[in-house]
Amino acid sequence: MGHFSRLRLPSDTHMTTHWKFASRALALSCLCLTLLQPLAAQRHDVDVAVVVHPDTPITNLSMSEVRKVFLGDRQYWSPNIPVVLLIRAPVARERDVVLKVIYQMSEAQFKQYWIAKIFRAESATAPKVVYSNDMANQLVTAIPGAIAFIDSKDVKPGAKVLRVEGRLPGEAGYPLR
Amino acid sequence: MGSRCLLSLLFALTTSMLLAQSPASAPPTEPTLQSLLDRIQQLENRINQLEDRERRQEAAPAGTPLAPETTTPAPVTTPAAVPGPTASHEDHFSTGEIRDTERRFPSLQIRGFGDVDFSATDQKGSVSGFNLGQLVLHLASPLSEKVSYFGEISFTAQPTSYELSVERSIIRYDYNDYFKLSFGKYHTPLGYWNTAFHHGAWLQTTITRPEMIQFGGTFIPTHFVGVEAEGNIPSGGLGLGYNVGLGNGRSSILSKSGDSGDSNDNRSWVANLYARPTRFYGLQLGASVYRDKLTPQPGRNFEEWITAADVVWTKEKPEFLAEYANVHHRDVLTLNTWDSQAFYVQLAYRLPWQQSKWKPYYRYEYIHKPEDDPTLVNVLDLSGSTFGVRYDITNYAAFKGEYRNSRHGVNEPRVNGAFFQTAFTF
Numbered sequence: 001m002g003h004f005s006r007l008r009l010p011s012d013t014h015m016t017t018h019w020k021f022a023s024r025a026l027a028l029s030c031l032c033l034t035l036l037q038p039l040a041a042q043r044h045d046v047d048v049a050v051v052v053h054p055d056t057p058i059t060n061l062s063m064s065e066v067r068k069v070f071l072g073d074r075q076y077w078s079p080n081i082p083v084v085l086l087i088r089a090p091v092a093r094e095r096d097v098v099l100k101v102i103y104q105m106s107e108a109q110f111k112q113y114w115i116a117k118i119f120r121a122e123s124a125t126a127p128k129v130v131y132s133n134d135m136a137n138q139l140v141t142a143i144p145g146a147i148a149f150i151d152s153k154d155v156k157p158g159a160k161v162l163r164v165e166g167r168l169p170g171e172a173g174y175p176l177r
Numbered sequence: 178m179g180s181r182c183l184l185s186l187l188f189a190l191t192t193s194m195l196l197a198q199s200p201a202s203a204p205p206t207e208p209t210l211q212s213l214l215d216r217i218q219q220l221e222n223r224i225n226q227l228e229d230r231e232r233r234q235e236a237a238p239a240g241t242p243l244a245p246e247t248t249t250p251a252p253v254t255t256p257a258a259v260p261g262p263t264a265s266h267e268d269h270f271s272t273g274e275i276r277d278t279e280r281r282f283p284s285l286q287i288r289g290f291g292d293v294d295f296s297a298t299d300q301k302g303s304v305s306g307f308n309l310g311q312l313v314l315h316l317a318s319p320l321s322e323k324v325s326y327f328g329e330i331s332f333t334a335q336p337t338s339y340e341l342s343v344e345r346s347i348i349r350y351d352y353n354d355y356f357k358l359s360f361g362k363y364h365t366p367l368g369y370w371n372t373a374f375h376h377g378a379w380l381q382t383t384i385t386r387p388e389m390i391q392f393g394g395t396f397i398p399t400h401f402v403g404v405e406a407e408g409n410i411p412s413g414g415l416g417l418g419y420n421v422g423l424g425n426g427r428s429s430i431l432s433k434s435g436d437s438g439d440s441n442d443n444r445s446w447v448a449n450l451y452a453r454p455t456r457f458y459g460l461q462l463g464a465s466v467y468r469d470k471l472t473p474q475p476g477r478n479f480e481e482w483i484t485a486a487d488v489v490w491t492k493e494k495p496e497f498l499a500e501y502a503n504v505h506h507r508d509v510l511t512l513n514t515w516d517s518q519a520f521y522v523q524l525a526y527r528l529p530w531q532q533s534k535w536k537p538y539y540r541y542e543y544i545h546k547p548e549d550d551p552t553l554v555n556v557l558d559l560s561g562s563t564f565g566v567r568y569d570i571t572n573y574a575a576f577k578g579e580y581r582n583s584r585h586g587v588n589e590p591r592v593n594g595a596f597f598q599t600a601f602t603f
Contacts, residue, residue, distance in 0.1 A: 064414065064455035073409070073416075073453070079353040082322055084280075104458065106533060108572045109493070115288065115602060116380050120372060121327035121347055124319040125280075 047169035048097045048176045049152040050162040051140050056081065056147070060163040063102075063175055069147060070102050072114075072123040077145055085127035086136055086148035094133070094149040097176055149176070283326075285318040289603045292378040298581075298594035309334045310598070313344070313376040323351050331376050343436070344376055344400070355408040362436060365401040366420035366449040367465045368500045369487040379600040382496060382525045382567055384577050387542050388559055389502060389519035396519055396544065396556050397483060397502060398427050398467065400434035401447065416453035422446060426469035427481075431552065441478070445469035459492035471506070471552055478509040479552050493527035493536065506552050515550040519543060519559075525567075536567040548587070557585045565596075574601035 050066060052058065056077050061069070068074045075083050088095040090107060099110055114126040130136045133154035140146045141158050152169035155161055167174045290313040297305030316328035329345040349359035364371045371390050374381040389396050403424020410417035425435030426445025451463035467483040485502040501520040507513070525538035544559040561583025568576045579596040 064458075067458065068416075068455070074354055075351070076353045104492070108533070108569065111572050112380070116373075116377075118286070118317050119288065119315050119329075119375060119377055119380065121317070121325075121345070121349070124317055124325040124327075125284075125286075 046177070047152045047174050048094050048149050049155050049169045050147065050164055050176065051136070051150050051155055051159045052147045052162055053140055053142075053144050054158065054160045055144055056160060058162065059160075060166060062165055066164060067102050070098065070127075072117050075123065081145040084143050084146040086130050086139055086143075086146055087127040088133075088136065088149070089129050089131050094136075094151060098149050101176055280319065280322070283318045283320050285316060288315045288317075289313065290315070290377040290379055290601070291603070292598050292600040294384065295597040296594060297596075298592055300592040300594070310378060310600075311376055315377075320348075325349050325351070329375060353408075355411065357407050359405050359407070360403075362400060362402045362434065363405060363422070365398050365447055365467065366405070366407075366422065367397055367447060367467050367483060368485045368502060369461070369463060369489050369498065370500060371397070371399055372420075377602065378598065379573075379575060379602045382536060382538050382577075383523065383540060383563060383565060384579050384596050384598040384600075387500070387521040387523075387540070388561075389500070389521065389542065389544055393432050394556070395431040395553055396504060396517070396546075397485075398431075398434065398445075398469070401426075401445070402434045402436055403444070412452075414455045416455055418451050418453070420447070420449040422448075427471055429473055431471065431473060432555075441470055441472040443470040459490050461487075461489045461491065463487045470509075473552060477551075480507040480509060481505070481552075482507075493525065494529075496523075496525040496527070496536075496538075498523040504553070506550060508551075515547045515552075517544070517546040517550060517553060517556070519545070534569045536569070538565050538567065539563065558587055560584050570599075573603065574599065 050061065058077060065074070069083055070085060070087075072085070077083060087098060099105055099107065103110055103113070105113060114123075117123045118126060128139075130139060130148065133150050136148040136150050137154070137156045137159055140148045140150075141156075150159070152161075155169075161168060164175055165173070169176075290311075292310035293307065294310050295305075295307050312332040314328075314330045316330075317325070319325045325348075327345060327347045327349070328343070331342050331344050333340045333342065343362060345362055345364060347359050347361035347363060349357055351357045364375055366372050368390065370381075370386060374386070376392070378384070386392070388394065390399060392399055401422055401424045403422055405420060405422035405424075407420040408418065410419055423444050423446050425439040426443070427433070427440070428435045429440045445468060447465065447467045449463060449465040451461055453461050463486065465483075465485040465487075467481070467485075469481040471479040471481050473479070482505040483502060484505075485500065487500040488497070489499070490497040499520070499522045502518070504517045504519075506515045506517075519542075521540055521542035523538065523540040525536050527533050528535040528537070540563040542559060542561055542563075544556065546553050546556045546558060550556075561581060563579055563581045565577060565579035570576055577596075577598045577600065579598075581594045581596065582591055583594075584591045
């Protein structure tokens with residue numbers, strides 16, 4: 001009975017201990033939040049750069065032009081430079097952004113789209129899959145006409161970053177994030 | 178103790194809830210189970226490929242080049258695709274992976290389509306049962322940066338055997354996006370459906386094509402043998418494109434194209450203009466004209482003019498397809514004319530639940546033909562509705578169930594039917 005009454009009506013000493021614990025826990029949680037939230041935000045807010053081979057004769061694309069390129073409706077930068085699409089493998093954030101913003105398709109729809117595109121003889125090949133941003137960086141600088149989406153913080157020197165709607169990654173209003 | 182646990186729980190919940198809020202405003206990156214499984218499968222395939230390559234490399238004599246992973250003949254690699262010697266060893270991929278992304282010529286890709294069907298109707302004399310639909314093989318092979326080959330072969334079950342048919346066989350030279358020239362056998366670029374879904378039942382939402390463009394039908398020539406030019410038209414946001422073709426036209430059997438030669442000394446031609454406005458991503462508008470001279474019997478000639486128009490919204494929420502065609506025939510001898518019309522309207526919607534696997538649809542189709550048109554003798558008037566649902570079992574297989582209510586011919590009773598299909602690609 002004494003035990004229950006102590007729980008229902010705690011003494012001042014117990015109350016103080018609980019408050020101390022509670023205030024420490026709250027302070028700790030605030031600290032954790034302060035530290036973790038920017039990390040979480042950083043993961044989701046970094047812009048995705050549109051990167052092309054340095055010799056590609058283009059510096060700026062509108063969103064509809066980016067879409068046209070990635071839909072395979074535009075297949076040549078110039079008569080001698082075919083577009084070579086590079087796209088990250090599933091689960092990569094860059095792929096999520098491309099599917100959501102550019103294609104506006106689910107993973108299943110994206111796969112079906114390219115099967116149909118080749119079946120219709122509108123394109124001879126599907127986008128090539130790259131497994132890391134390092135690989136994307138390397139290939140986009142090695143293959144003439146290549147274009148890829150790379151997390152802007154992972155873009156390496158030598159790659160050519162395109163403006164999209166006149167804006168570079170990091171600038172206000174950049175549409176790919 | 179209980180309070181401590183409660184506070185710890187509160188702390189954990191608060192932290193996780195607040196952290197969970199941040200992806201809601203940003204693009205979600207949490208992988209779905211399916212995408213993770215896909216990824217695992219992909220990585221496993223990759224490991225298998227690399228192990229295979231290693232084994233082959235060990236088995237092959239020193240200096241022998243590696244075989245391509247994809248398919249068939251000996252590849253010729255474009256030198257430009259090989260990365261320079263400056264490639265850093267810090268990169269987390271091997272030269273083998275780079276080789277995978279090089280273009281090789283020829284590089285044959287084969288994809289198959291198949292379907293198995295069941296049908297039952299209340300039409301007098303009809304028999305219910307299963308049938309093996311078409312087995313279709315599609316071939317695509319870039320022969321160089323500018324030249325590609327596309328082929329489509331179908332195997333259709335017949336009472337005593339299988340009918341093999343070359344549905345498409347095209348070799349195409351791409352000059353640029355505005356001009357691509359090809360030769361061979363095509364699906365006639367007349368309207369939308371005929372060049373969008375071809376023989377791949379898995380690609381189309383419904384079990385069958387609309388009757389106006391049925392394979393083996395005569396209302397519209399579905400195949401075309403000859404030469405075709407296609408490409409985009411510089412038009413800014415309008416997104417214009419074209420197809421122009423010159424060919425043999427229909428053979429004396431109107432449902433067939435002149436694969437082995439023209440049935441008369443007269444070329445047919447087709448022109449198709451379409452728009453994909455960039456402002457309305459998913460919308461396509463098209464108009465087509467087809468001109469031919471038919472000789473169904475020696476000494477009987479008919480001029481044929483087909484005009485068609487289509488409006489489609491290709492996104493699946495909703496999907497909207499509508500086509501209209503008018504077929505005009507004129508007897509060269511008597512100058513009698515006949516006009517036949519057909520259209521269909523199809524509406525579908527990909528439901529958001531259960532990983533968007535369900536897609537209900539409805540189609541109405543209509544055909545009217547003058548009774549005395551001597552050319553379209555096998556075409557019957559049609560007024561019919563189709564209600565159905567498609568369920569995507571996986572990314573590469575679907576199950577479809579349909580109820581159809583239609584009337585073929587004038588003053589004929591309406592026929593009800595239930596149809597089922599599993600369609601897949603492999």
